[in-house]
Amino acid sequence: MSLISVEDAHERLLGAAEPVRRSVLVPLREAAGRVLAEDVLAKRTQPGFDASAMDGYALRAEDAQAPFQPLRVIGESAAGRAFEGKIAPGEAARIFTGAPVPEGADAILIQEDAERTGDGALIAKEQVSAGQHIRPAGVDFSAGTVLLAKGTLLSPGAVALAASGGHAQILVLDRPKVAVLATGDELVPPGADVGPSQIVASNGYGVAALVEAAGGMVIDCGIASDDEEEITGHLDRALAEGCDCFVTIGGASVGDHDLIGKVFDAKQAEMAFLKVAMRPGKPLMAAQIGKMRLVGLPGNPASSMVAATLFLAPLVRRLAGRPDRPLTRAAILGSDVPENGTRTDFMRSRTEIAADGTVFVTPLARQDSSLLSIYAAADALLMRPPYAPPARAGESCRIVDLS
Numbered sequence: 001m002s003l004i005s006v007e008d009a010h011e012r013l014l015g016a017a018e019p020v021r022r023s024v025l026v027p028l029r030e031a032a033g034r035v036l037a038e039d040v041l042a043k044r045t046q047p048g049f050d051a052s053a054m055d056g057y058a059l060r061a062e063d064a065q066a067p068f069q070p071l072r073v074i075g076e077s078a079a080g081r082a083f084e085g086k087i088a089p090g091e092a093a094r095i096f097t098g099a100p101v102p103e104g105a106d107a108i109l110i111q112e113d114a115e116r117t118g119d120g121a122l123i124a125k126e127q128v129s130a131g132q133h134i135r136p137a138g139v140d141f142s143a144g145t146v147l148l149a150k151g152t153l154l155s156p157g158a159v160a161l162a163a164s165g166g167h168a169q170i171l172v173l174d175r176p177k178v179a180v181l182a183t184g185d186e187l188v189p190p191g192a193d194v195g196p197s198q199i200v201a202s203n204g205y206g207v208a209a210l211v212e213a214a215g216g217m218v219i220d221c222g223i224a225s226d227d228e229e230e231i232t233g234h235l236d237r238a239l240a241e242g243c244d245c246f247v248t249i250g251g252a253s254v255g256d257h258d259l260i261g262k263v264f265d266a267k268q269a270e271m272a273f274l275k276v277a278m279r280p281g282k283p284l285m286a287a288q289i290g291k292m293r294l295v296g297l298p299g300n301p302a303s304s305m306v307a308a309t310l311f312l313a314p315l316v317r318r319l320a321g322r323p324d325r326p327l328t329r330a331a332i333l334g335s336d337v338p339e340n341g342t343r344t345d346f347m348r349s350r351t352e353i354a355a356d357g358t359v360f361v362t363p364l365a366r367q368d369s370s371l372l373s374i375y376a377a378a379d380a381l382l383m384r385p386p387y388a389p390p391a392r393a394g395e396s397c398r399i400v401d402l403s
């Protein structure tokens with residue numbers, strides 16, 4: 001299978017990907033960022049009573065017309081403590097924001113427009129009209145209406161609305177289960193002693209963070225040595241545990257110890273692609289066994305992070321039921337860039353935002369895919385299409401956000 005374009009690879013990976021079907025009831029406090037598995041209906045009407053929108057006096061609008069006559073204040077209605085009496089002609093009740101409007105009253109006179117005489121009588125200084133400053137029962141929503149539709153990605157506002165509708169817990173899609181396995185005889189976990197010719201396995205931490213930010217749940221499989229049987233064992237466990245996705249890091253290239261392709265083949269995985277015409281991240285594999293997706297990320301740190309940002313994160317978003325996002329956005333080159341070669345280049349870059357909101361992007365000086373220090377310093381990838389001619393500072397371009 002030959003090198004395919006970034007766009008083709010995206011289509012092959014995401015074309016048929018659908019959200020997980022499993023759902024789970026979660027407390028509302030854990031619901032933000034999750035995707036609704038069913039419509040949420042209001043269990044109650046909001047507000048459940050005609051409520052005052054202001055601090056002032058509840059009265060009959062016809063009693064607050066010029067020439068103003070003194071009114072008798074017969075009680076008080078506060079939020080949570082309604083005045084149970086009835087307002088008759090010539091009467092008013094003190095009222096506060098959010099309090100139920102007493103029976104008989106049809107308007108609120110705000111206190112700035114009111115005066116109290118020495119004997120406690122109320123004199124309006126401005127006319128009011130019927131309904132003024134009253135929020136009628138059900139003005140926000142009524143019991144039984146659909147507050148949030150199935151498939152909604154729950155924003156902070158949506159969570160608050162579900163609470164207002166009377167829900168303490170809510171049915172959301174399960175997080176897709178994503179197993180992440182680092183492979184390589186040279187790898188040791190961070191914090192362990194690092195022997196000669198060993199390095200610390202770092203990529204899995206970045207990949208796991210990307211998966212979680214995309215709405216996935218990471219199952220950390222740790223480190224496997226360059227051994228077909230060991231890697232296959234991890235894959236079989238991921239299948240048995242019903243993982244939605246099995247991600248490997250490293251061993252994706254053509255060296256004698258690069259075993260991921262062999263393992264996928266031996267399991268008769270249905271291959272989507274083996275290599276993508278991009279830099280970094282060319283040795284990127286995608287396949288499928290039954291419903292489980294397989295993603296073989298390259299080992300070089302910048303390569304695995306770029307490939308995970310461009311391919312794994314959108315896949316996890318889709319499996320999680322989140323809406324797709326455009327991969328790139330417009331920016332302006334902050335420096336000249338040379339012509340590009342045959343692969344789409346994703347240059348580690350820094351952005352600056354001008355006062356008018358224009359985003360300027362400048363590639364960092366060193367682009368070697370082993371440099372994690374450079375990758376971590378970047379906040380965007382400048383995308384250069386295959387064979388792009390040299391471009392000048394000030395020209396438009398496309399970037400991928402990293403933060």
Ligand SMILES: Nc1nc2c(c(=O)[nH]1)N[C@H]1C(S)=C(S)[C@@H](COP(=O)(O)OP(=O)(O)OC[C@H]3O[C@@H](n4cnc5c(N)ncnc54)[C@H](O)[C@@H]3O)O[C@H]1N2
Pocket residue numbers: 182183184186187199200201202203204249250251252253254255258280281282283297298299300301303369
């Ligand atoms: N003859 C060729 N050699 C290579 C090619 C090629 O086309 N022909 N492609 C190069 C490219 S591009 C990349 S990218 C790398 C990727 O290869 P692998 O996916 O097989 O990665 P490894 O060889 O296993 O490791 C590469 C590099 O990354 C380090 N590594 C691996 N895993 C981790 C980890 N979890 N955390 C941190 N660092 C990791 C590993 O030690 C190596 O230094 O292949 C080129 N070669």
Ligand code: MOO
Pocket residue numbers: 278279280281282283298300302303304369370
């Ligand atoms: O594509 Mo590799 O990812 O150039 O280092």
